[in-house]
Amino acid sequence: MPEKSRILVADDEPKILMFIRANLAARGYEVHVAQDGVEAVEIAARVIPDVTVLDVNMPRMDGIEACRRIREWSNMPIIMLSVRGDEVDKVRALDEGADDYVTKPFGIEELLARIRVALRRSKAATSSCPNFKAENLEVDFSNRLVKRRGEVVKLTPTEYELLAYLVSNRGKVVSHRQILHSVWGPEYGEESEYVRVFIRQLRGKIEEDPSNPQLIRTETRVGYRFVAPE
Amino acid sequence: MALSDSETRKRGLIRCLPGSWIAVLIIAAGGGHVRHVRPRRVAALVIYTFLLIGAIPALDCRGATLGIVLFASLGATIGPFAGGNESEWARYLERVLRSERDRLVGMLNAMEEGVALIGLDRKMRFMNPSMVRQFGDGTGLYCYEHLHHFDEPCNDICKLPKVLQGATERWEYTFADGRTYEVIGAPFADSDQMPCMLATFRNVTQRKQLELELIKLDKLKSDLLSNVSHELRSPLTSVKGIISSLLQEDIQWDDETRKMLLVGISEETDRLASLVTNLLNMSKLEAGVWRPEKDRCNLLEVIAETIERQKWVYKKHLFETELETDLPEVAADSNQMKQVLVNLLENAAAYSDEGTKITVRARRADGEVEISVADQGVGIAPEELEKVFNKFYRGAQKRRRPGGTGLGLAICQSIVAAHGGRIWVESELGCGSTFYFRLPASQAGETRTEV
Numbered sequence: 001m002p003e004k005s006r007i008l009v010a011d012d013e014p015k016i017l018m019f020i021r022a023n024l025a026a027r028g029y030e031v032h033v034a035q036d037g038v039e040a041v042e043i044a045a046r047v048i049p050d051v052t053v054l055d056v057n058m059p060r061m062d063g064i065e066a067c068r069r070i071r072e073w074s075n076m077p078i079i080m081l082s083v084r085g086d087e088v089d090k091v092r093a094l095d096e097g098a099d100d101y102v103t104k105p106f107g108i109e110e111l112l113a114r115i116r117v118a119l120r121r122s123k124a125a126t127s128s129c130p131n132f133k134a135e136n137l138e139v140d141f142s143n144r145l146v147k148r149r150g151e152v153v154k155l156t157p158t159e160y161e162l163l164a165y166l167v168s169n170r171g172k173v174v175s176h177r178q179i180l181h182s183v184w185g186p187e188y189g190e191e192s193e194y195v196r197v198f199i200r201q202l203r204g205k206i207e208e209d210p211s212n213p214q215l216i217r218t219e220t221r222v223g224y225r226f227v228a229p230e
Numbered sequence: 231m232a233l234s235d236s237e238t239r240k241r242g243l244i245r246c247l248p249g250s251w252i253a254v255l256i257i258a259a260g261g262g263h264v265r266h267v268r269p270r271r272v273a274a275l276v277i278y279t280f281l282l283i284g285a286i287p288a289l290d291c292r293g294a295t296l297g298i299v300l301f302a303s304l305g306a307t308i309g310p311f312a313g314g315n316e317s318e319w320a321r322y323l324e325r326v327l328r329s330e331r332d333r334l335v336g337m338l339n340a341m342e343e344g345v346a347l348i349g350l351d352r353k354m355r356f357m358n359p360s361m362v363r364q365f366g367d368g369t370g371l372y373c374y375e376h377l378h379h380f381d382e383p384c385n386d387i388c389k390l391p392k393v394l395q396g397a398t399e400r401w402e403y404t405f406a407d408g409r410t411y412e413v414i415g416a417p418f419a420d421s422d423q424m425p426c427m428l429a430t431f432r433n434v435t436q437r438k439q440l441e442l443e444l445i446k447l448d449k450l451k452s453d454l455l456s457n458v459s460h461e462l463r464s465p466l467t468s469v470k471g472i473i474s475s476l477l478q479e480d481i482q483w484d485d486e487t488r489k490m491l492l493v494g495i496s497e498e499t500d501r502l503a504s505l506v507t508n509l510l511n512m513s514k515l516e517a518g519v520w521r522p523e524k525d526r527c528n529l530l531e532v533i534a535e536t537i538e539r540q541k542w543v544y545k546k547h548l549f550e551t552e553l554e555t556d557l558p559e560v561a562a563d564s565n566q567m568k569q570v571l572v573n574l575l576e577n578a579a580a581y582s583d584e585g586t587k588i589t590v591r592a593r594r595a596d597g598e599v600e601i602s603v604a605d606q607g608v609g610i611a612p613e614e615l616e617k618v619f620n621k622f623y624r625g626a627q628k629r630r631r632p633g634g635t636g637l638g639l640a641i642c643q644s645i646v647a648a649h650g651g652r653i654w655v656e657s658e659l660g661c662g663s664t665f666y667f668r669l670p671a672s673q674a675g676e677t678r679t680e681v
Contacts, residue, residue: 013464013467013468015465015468015472015494015497015498016464016467016468016471018468018490018491018494019468019471019472019475019491019494020471022475022483022487022490022491023475023481026481026483026487027481057460083459083460083463083464083467084460104463104464104466104467105463105466105467105469105470105471106467106470106471107470107471107474108471108474108475108478109474109478111471
């Protein structure tokens with residue numbers, strides 16, 4: 001039997017923790033819970049979860065700060081929970097390194113689906129593609145390694161999946177919706193702000209001049225296109 | 231009534247001649263009769279010299295030949311040469327000028343608005359009395375020195391250059407002392423041709439303060455709404471999450487977990503109900519419609535009844551009382567007093583561990599009755615003591631029990647204030663908190679306060 005996936009859930013509402021924990025346990029996950037941001041960061045460092053779910057509004061340290069702390073040393077998928085559903089709040093969370101954002105109140109199926117997607121992404125193996133190499137950029141699909149000027153670039157699983165998708169479709173224009181479907185999962189399609197945030201982060205890591213991107217080109221009102229250097 | 235031919239003619243002729251200082255004599259040819267004299271200023275014309283400026287031949291409508299003779303009074307010009315009554319004329323003119331000037335100066339003096347004339351060189355050339363009253367006399371000083379107490383021209387906010395280009399500008403400015411003025415600057419050429427800005431200053435401090443007050447109230451209201459919606463969403467999340475969990479068909483919940491989930495729904499709906507009740511009470515208190523029905527109220531009974539009920543809810547806390555038995559009665563609404571005690575007891579239980587003591591004390595103090603609720607819980611940090619009575623303020627310390635609406639203490643404070651009393655808290659982190667409130671004791675003979 002494969003090892004159980006470890007999930008860390010942090011929320012200061014005991015009832016919310018209770019039902020999420022009951023569901024995850026019933027689905028065979030190993031569940032860890034935290035009641036504030038400080039506890040979440042401590043437990044994350046100790047148990048190294050496969051997916052972390054953080055409530056934004058927690059005492060002592062909020063979820064955004066906890067997410068930033070975890071991102072300092074880990075690329076684990078992080079899902080934020082929040083009572084705020086505005087785009088600015090989502091973008092802020094994604095900017096701090098979260099991979100996904102669920103607005104309260106939510107049905108448990110939605111959260112479970114997003115946890116499954118996050119797990120799939122962190123364990124996915126895009127090894128079927130031949131490796132890509134051009135000028136300064138190198139993508140080693142079999143080892144999930146990205147190098148720029150010969151140096152390894154640290155990417156989160158979501159960033160890696162996004163780059164891998166763009167590279168394997170190089171030369172073609174891909175829409176926001178296609179990207180969301182392929183990288184985040186079939187449940188996604190409307191969250192174009194996710195794509196914008198992650199494209200920006202990716203450009204920051206692989207482009208020579210992120211403000212004048214040469215590799216990931218914006219196709220206005222359509223989507224993006226990866227252009228391999230000559 | 232129809233006018234006669236000659237009347238019509240006369241009026242038509244006379245109207246087409248310019249200026250009230252032109253006298254018209256229409257002289258019938260041959261007869262030498264003066265037919266009409268334009269009436270105004272005739273007296274002056276007679277006294278002073280006048281100049282014949284022309285005669286025009288004309289035909290009467292009856293065919294008679296007429297001569298129109300025009301005279302213009304040029305007394306001021308030709309008077310000295312003509313040796314006429316020039317000093318009288320000068321005195322007359324002076325009188326007219328003086329009265330006109332007095333009128334203008336009087337208007338400027340009486341104006342509520344401050345008026346200032348600021349030259350291209352940024353010097354204050356003129357200030358009316360209102361301006362002097364409001365800013366002190368600074369005639370001859372630089373405007374930035376006198377009005378703003380700056381050492382250099384305030385270029386970034388100065389409208390002088392724009393006004394001097396010919397634009398009329400209107401702006402609001404708040405001075406360092408907090409006064410806000412609406413200023414209108416218009417281009418003006420002074421008598422020495424210096425380009426100037428003629429500025430009127432209207433004090434709008436009160437209006438500005440009201441505006442700011444309104445903005446603040448508006449923000450409070452929207453903060454409150456946003457807080458309420460967040461407070462509602464947390465219990466809703468639990469309810470929706472738990473129900474959707476139970477609805478999943480591919481999971482068989484064991485009895486224990488199912489019960490735990492159902493209890494969760496029940497508790498969270500209680501919390502929603504209590505939040506809604508508290509919100510309603512809060513808004514009634516604020517709108518002044520939840521007025522206390524003050525009557526003789528025996529606080530000892532209220533305390534006993536409330537503790538009895540809370541003991542049942544918080545079974546694992548130890549409730550103790552230290553009550554003076556000869557407590558005077560107070561004029562209070564016993565239902566509202568119960569609400570205050572319930573909220574204080576719920577707080578005490580929520581922020582302390584099971585098995586710890588909650589002590590309710592009642593005593594007489596300086597003609598007032600003092601009630602206190604003490605717990606052995608987490609306590610409140612000194613910097614938070616004032617804020618705990620604010621709506622939706624949540625302390626940094628974690629509740630031991632879930633729930634709460636963030637309104638309990640705010641409601642206590644409103645109720646106690648409506649009874650003419652006061653409420654406060656003393657606390658030490660890690661040792662517990664004591665909430666006190668005092669109400670004035672009823673005077674002997676006072677039985678019922680009409681509201």
